[in-house]
Amino acid sequence: MSVEQRPEIEALMAESRTFPPDPAFSARANAQPPLYEEAERDFEAFWARLARERLSWSKPFETTLEWELPFAKWFVGGELNVSYNCIDRHVENGLGDKVAYHWIGEPGDTRTITYADLLAEVSRAANALRELGVEKGDRVAIYMPMIPELPIAMLACARLGAPHTVVFGGFSAEALSGRINDAEAKVVITADGGWRRGKPAELKPAVDEALRETPTIEKVLVVRRLGDRATQCPMQAGRDVWWDEIVPRQPPDCPPVPVESEHLLYLLYTSGTTAKPKGIVHTTAGYLLGTSFTHEMIFDVKPDDVYWCAADVGWVTGHSYIVYGPLANATTGVLYEGTPDTPDWSRWWQIVEDYKVTILYTAPTAIRAHMKQGPQYAEGHDLSSLRVLGSVGEPINPEAWLWYHEHVGGGTAPIVDTWWQTETGMIMITPLPGVTTTKPGSATFPFPGVDADVVDGEGNPVPLGGGGYLVLKRPWPAMLRGIYGDPERYRETYWSRFPGMYFAGDGAKRDGDGYLWLLGRVDDVMNVSGHRISTTEVESALVSHPAVAEAAVVGGSDAVTGQAIIAFVIVKVGIEPTKELGTELREHVATKISPIAKPKSIMLTPDLPKTRSGKIMRRLLRDIAEGRALGDTTTLADATVVETIRQNSGKSED
């Protein structure tokens, strides 16, 4: 494996503009430079102080950290409840009338949910779950659109000490059943559907299909979002229960169940380098501390801010920075159901103007999609309330950074480019607004207490100016505790490449000033619109189609989505390689995994370049994919491609 040398990174690092903090901002900033010094002096003492000050414990912890590499236990001996920390204590402190979420449905319907409302709703939902048989330790799968019942369901689970596993609503029935089975979930919480691009999008049929193969599921709780608009929401007697028939009749109080610091809070499945998604394990106290503290520092969140993270709650960004971090900080957040282009590209900017959003957190792919439409949509709205902007999910190219800065941030709002992963739970590399001088395209420095480094193939730190692999060298409170049910895979995936270090799977460079620049994945994981998709997972979906003999998938560059999925497919003898077959294969992948995993282009080819040992030479395929502007459709391999493939096959190892 080698870190790819990408010329655009060299160009990007030559970007000379720097953006020092505005002194007026610095004077009021939550984050101050001594944080770095305190954390470096003694990182355990640093996190212990914060855990005592910031979290409400029903039993104080005794030991800050038990570290038996690679297994960490934080705040051992302590007991607490996440739902209490995110809701009850704020109501007890007089913040019951403060808005927790301004929710905006895609069709334009809205709901305002205060912390007092949230307490009552979460308590009722928790009581309903209990009536359905959910107890501490039982796993609950959640498969929902972006409606208020989604965070309510998560918090209701946390209130009972029942771990949840949220499956993004865009995933297929098959992906859902795989996750339910791995987690051995007892209950599914879902909805009849949601609104997407102006149309109702049903969800329950996928649940019904998934549940044909999930022996552990006993009950299904269904929110009525579409109502009459759902053409088919059959309810199975004895198994399926409407939310509005069981939740509203529950008492609005439900004592939070105290759990140990290391109690499983949730599982979140993410793609690795094999076909089987990994259930990333996140536990209670360390996760809540890591997410809430980073949220307050990195976004400079103040009591009167209106914070909008435009991700879907189904991804880790939503878990950490829409639900747990912000609510633990008693933040007012915006929750939007739909897409940025519905009814047109001014939708987001209208929301910012209407709700006077002060902090916006989104992904480079969304910024590039807005850029492509032109600045007129943003310029047509009053965005002067925005004072901090965030970016996450993939490297942000300087053009997108500068566009965001100018057209969204009015040339003044600091931009925080935040690097982290499902596994890290919290932001790990980021500027601190008011403290860090930023460079467009660089995620800058590790967060206080985080020890990140760039190492060569032997694990030695590279000198300033050099590139290599990104590693993390000490435990942090929100870190994954493992892969569910598979400690060996956990050790092997993250801790075996460089002994004693966490290998993130990303390449990175450090410039002459010590700034970190992320270079993207160095493994067989693609990043499409900020979503992690494994090449192997798409390949195995393709070969599960009866017409396919062999498939190889690579990520090619894409101006909007960062990477695009390009598939090379050899069909079985006797099968006609037609364009229609290409379309069918793309649909097949959407059904097997999700529409987000659909290859942008499929090349039906008679041959694949392989090494003598039979390994597919992906680098060559990437060259072919990138060298030829492959369209959105199926491309039949022509003589030149076959020639290139033939000429190069067997020449070098990938």
Ligand code: PRX
């Ligand atoms: O490659 C990195 C990229 O996204 C990966 C993690 O994906 P996921 O677990 O889905 O979490 C995404 C949201 C936290 C990383 O290994 N990535 C994430 N943020 C950045 C990034 N790459 C460059 N810059 C970032 N700010």
